[in-house]
Amino acid sequence: METTMTTAALTPEAEGSPVVHSAVSAVAAALRTAESVVLLAHSNPDADALGSALALGLHLRSRGTKVWVSFDRPAEIPLSLRTLPGQELIVTPSDLPVDAQLVVSVDVGARQRLGHLIDLFDAAPVSICIDHHASNPGFGQIQLIDPSAAANVMLVVEVLDEMQAEITADIAANLYAGLATDTANFRFATAPSHLLAARLIAAGTEPQSLMRPIMDTHPFRWLAMLSCALKSATLLPEVAHGAGMVWVKVSEADSDGLRMEDLDSIIDIVRTTGEAEIAAVFKETAPLMWQVSLRAKTTFDVGRAATELGGGGHPRSAGYSFSGNVESLLAELMSVLQSVEPAR
Structure with missing residues (x-):
């Protein structure tokens, strides 16, 4: 060769x-x-x-x-x-x-x-x-x-x-x-x-x-983690030009003993929120270190947003990493989503 x-x-x-x-x-x-x-x-x-x-x-x-x-x-x-x-x-x-x-x-x-x-x-x-x-x-x-x-x-x-x-x-x-x-x-x-x-x-x-x-298989501990994550669910109707975003966070403590693949499945539950075009899950992998998963339904290119934030992906499914507190993470994500024009 x-x-x-x-x-x-x-x-x-x-x-x-x-x-x-x-x-x-x-x-x-x-x-x-x-x-x-x-x-x-x-x-x-x-x-x-x-x-x-x-x-x-x-x-x-x-x-x-x-x-x-x-x-x-x-x-x-x-x-x-x-x-x-x-x-x-x-x-x-x-x-x-x-x-x-x-x-x-x-x-x-x-x-x-x-x-x-x-x-x-x-x-x-x-x-x-x-x-x-x-x-x-x-x-x-x-x-x-x-x-x-x-x-x-x-x-x-x-x-x-x-x-x-x-x-x-x-x-x-x-x-x-x-x-x-x-x-x-x-x-x-x-x-x-x-x-x-x-x-x-x-x-x-x-x-x-x-x-x-x-x-379709998770350990029993996954149910407790999911319960904690869903309790944090927050709906922001004004985000992304009024299309709306729902987000949840998974703390390092709540996910202790679980695999990253168990955490990755949360987004498929959060994305079912009818009032939001965009779903986001913030997964804490270490103190002040986050893996962010993004999903969109029809009109937004979350892949473009993730790329601007140092990650990447597809128009309807993307992700990126972030270092800092969750308040800063959310503020930065909201700002970038506001700069992305929805598909017409």
Whole structure:
């Protein structure tokens, strides 16, 4: 395999465009010839990130390629994702080879979301970015970035099809997990998303058993935390040009003993508030350190707001980090939301 490659800034505007096809072909060609590949998900991986990596990894291993899957943190695989097939491919960052021919980031919307693995990515002879975040500025030598894709796994399946891969039951399970979670159980799915879901079920995926540990299982302690969080719920009808925002906070004490993946599910409850276009959850990860999750229903681009605040994401789903007290966090967020014009 060649150790250098011309940078290809392939950032398409619409799914199925010639630019997308060109990027897919470039990624598939690089993967076909690689003898060793590292696949990197973002820190605190979700099912779309880890499912993307494992689906690609399982196919590459079947071709005889040496494959490693990893992420910067947490130190352990998120509990809800431990039933995804291909766990044996996952290694800790310290066990990754430094001389892999190709390093691929999947569902990583910005370089910093690789954490300490940025250096490994940057040092790779060939680096590839496969992502669907609209806020992605573009990084890596080969870029397959398509914001029109409802989930990152939709780009991965295009690459697999270009490689004429067999979509086995194990590969299909990883792809389905990413598709279902990133479309909020298909509430935000496109027609191609539903067609892919049908294909994956036909390949052997069993949605109910697959998704139960990922989306429908929490420890009993989660109920107490949720109760405390919902008690803090505050409705601000005047925010975002009168569209309204509802927010809750989760203190470090209230979330003690719970995983970040347990906290991430709160936003799906808060977003059901009928009087608010925008929902926000402030999660305290350390004293005066917060992870902020944002969701919008129809008219606001919270991805743009999150990008201005140092994070990123999608128009209806985004997030960022903040250091300071909750009053300052709220004031800054309200100011930025007021500067974002709603869609007409």
